Amino acid sequence: MEKTEKTVEQRLASLHKLQSVDSKLDEIKKMRGALPDEVRDLEDEIAKFETRISKFQNEVKDFEQDIENRKQRKKEAEKLIGKYKEQQMKVRNDREFQAIAKEIESEDLEIQLSEKRMREATDKITRKKTDIDSVNEQLKDLQSTLATKRIELKNLLEESEEEEAKLLKEREKQTKNIEERLVRSYDRLRGNAANGLAVVMVKRDACGGCFHVVPPQRQVEIKEKKKIIVCEHCGRVFAGVEDVVIPVVEPKKATRKIGSKTKDEVEEI
Ligand SMILES: [Zn+2]
Incomplete structure (x- = not known):
């Protein structure tokens, strides 16, 4: 019996029922309002903030590595200067003495440069950490808003879930009476x-x-x-x-x- 061709009247009746079901589904969607979109937007926003924080943290790590390298370089320069000064004691003429003095000067400059770069990197780390703190603050706000909205959405979905399921079932039933x-x-x-x-x-x-x-x-x-x-x-x-x-x-x-x-x-x- 199901397979028999429906009359126009039956098809029209099904279409009409389908329309009323869909209009009710539209109402449910309207009632849910912008909440589902808001939740999705918040999730996207939070992901962006998290990416930014991890980028800043990587930059901090790079600066810390730079400081570590400069520290090593400074130690080497200090060691070299000590060695040069010992050599200077054993020189036989002024020319040799001057040559070593030049080396010492060059290493001394290296130490100064390393110290300058370390200070710069330390400043950058301080600034980055302030940035991280401020982004973290914003992130916390967003996360708490999201948590609230998620609960609202969950309650809203639970309220209408049963009705929606019933309507979707009815929709399927009516759709079967109408050709594709x-x-x-x-x-x-x-x-x-x-x-x-x-x-x-x-x-x-x-x-x-x-x-x-x-x-x-x-x-x-x-x-x-x-x-x-x-x-x-x-x-x-x-x-x-x-x-x-x-x-x-x-x-x-x-x-x-x-x-x-x-x-x-x-x-x-
Ligand atoms: Zn018209």
Whole structure:
């Protein structure tokens, strides 16, 4: 029995149910609001801060290594100077003495340079560590905000989870009654519509999606449900014609035929 071709009326009924399920799912999403996006953005932001901190920490390590190297170089220079001074005691002439003095001077310069570089590196480390502290402060704030938002989101998800699951199941059931091609165009229509409506009723002689007038002879065809009829203006599928007149706020640019209207309704327009 399941495999038999559904009538247009059955397919339209399923499409209409599908629409109402999807509209409820939209509501759930709206209720969750920006929270899921906010959580994701915070996670990205935190990852960036962590990357920055680890980059700074690596820079500190490099400076520390540089200081270590300079310290070694300074020690070597001091050792060399000691050696040169011993040699100077044993020189036989002034020329040799001057030559060694030059070496000593050069090593002395090396010591001064090493000390200067060490001071610079120490300053840089101090500054980097201040940067790390400040980024860490910001990171802590972000992490605490994220923790709060995660709890909010979790509660929100738990509240609507059950309903969402039920709706998704119903969606699957209705989708099975409609051929794939139609489901695809339904999804496409919904994706294009700002209000997420792909299937609408004719309400007060107008399309329930775009509010353009639907001519009476077309409304008759829609009521018959012999074929799937879409709005000429917006392409939405008409599920039927609503009998009850529900007062709605008039859309700004709706053009309406006023032929068969009562006096009151005409005045309203
Ligand atoms: Zn329309």
